[in-house]
Amino acid sequence: MSAIEQIKYNKITCTACGRDFHADLTAFDLGKVFNEVIRKTDMPAQPEQKVVFGVELYQIDPAWTSLARLDLKFYYTVRDLCQELGYKMDTTAPTELCLTVKAVKRQLEFLMEIPFSAIQRANRHDVMYNRLYETVRSTYGSPNEIMAEIEKLIRNLATCREDMVILTVPVFIVLDKDIDGNEMASRLQYYVNNEKRELSSRVCPYCGAPMDWLAGYRNEIVIGLAGLPRVGKTAFIASLVHQLRKSGKDDFISIKDNESESLAKFEKEIVAEYEKGNTIYKTEVENADKIPIVYLPLKIGGKEYNFVFVDMPGEIYNGDSKGLDFISNKRAILKSADVGWCFIEPSMIDRRYRNANIEPKEESADRQLSDLIHILNIVYTEKIPASIIVTQSDLIDKNDPQYGLYRPEVNVMDDYLRDNTLDLTKTNEFVGDTKKFVDQMTNFRLSIEEVFDGFSMFAAASYGFDVSNQVILSNNKIYPSIV
């Protein structure tokens, strides 16, 4: 790892806090490791196990059980492990990791963002203790008992020598290679009572949130989804994954591997329903854990990318500050998007194309547009490139031959895979027709230009029929039009 500085590692954007960092700076949360060591190391009974992999295991002072009863986050990058916990990188064998009083103090200072002396001076009646209480995330006992454990820990930390070792544990960092062959930490193995355990999930070095298994392996492009409720954002991503699943690994474009947990979850919960022609569940503000963030590893013409789709419940674009609070608290990653995909439904452009089975919005199209733009303006202080996607294009076809934007027979990828020539004539024609349609709403393009740095435009139908119309559900075979 000595040559780390010269290597170009892939960027990772944390899905929880939205901050960017490079793949060599991913961290591991050792809170679980320390807990386990404190709870399970049973040395007096087995004196022959006092040394494991040359690491001398300490008899843990019972005073530190409070550390195990609290659930502190201890996340460290490999560099921190070396500098703060005395770890020596060895690619062949486990080496000693050593938790000292000083390291615990430093971690508390890092989590609380105040010096230890201030923590030490406070007591359980101070507001700071509430924050401490949240930080330790303990499920041990009643609030009073947890407070007592916190006090005990602080007291111990304050009275013990800083270089005093609380525990030692043999640790081995398993390296893996990104697609360019750069080595990076992928898992952390450790030993408790001579038994091997593993932390397989890496975490964000800033906030400690777990990362997708795929993060850091390829060049990452974050796509933020925008559009009002029920416009068809989630269905479009489902349709996209469905189309891409059809191409094989040697094709011009293909999904790379199946190691993304988020993709597997999305396929199971959403794409499978979509493929059956069923409605998919609504993306809900109340249930942030269920809002998809999908890692899609793609090979496009010999290059590999991790696309990260950040889905959103349409309500957050309704224009009020609640939406912005939601983004800051639950989906800060949206602000770090590299590209925006902005979805609009045909009725926003022309009332005649309203989907009769979806409850009409009370606001006028102008109002809806200005609400959407208002939020986007605040989220993207720097302009990013965008795609404008007119959804539910089958509605446009039905009523008006003039635009006829439902064209399931136009499929650039299918054509390319069949003839191996990228003929964009039909696509360009289609994009031109979409523009003509959108230009009926005079302020649309102007408004979009306000927030995005250039954009392409096309119409799509994810299902190709009105899935919310119960009458036609007997014949619900999907027939998407998605270019």
Ligand SMILES: Nc1nc2c(ncn2[C@@H]2O[C@H](COP(=O)(O)OP(=O)(O)OP(=O)(O)O)[C@@H](O)[C@H]2O)c(=O)[nH]1
């Ligand atoms: N006619 C037609 N309707 C569609 C199509 N795709 C989606 N819809 C309709 O749009 C509805 C909403 O689709 P979603 O993908 O859930 O919409 P969303 O933008 O994710 O909505 P929120 O999660 O509420 O923000 C569906 O239930 C369908 O009624 C399509 O291809 N044709």
Ligand SMILES: [Mg+2]
């Ligand atoms: Mg949705």
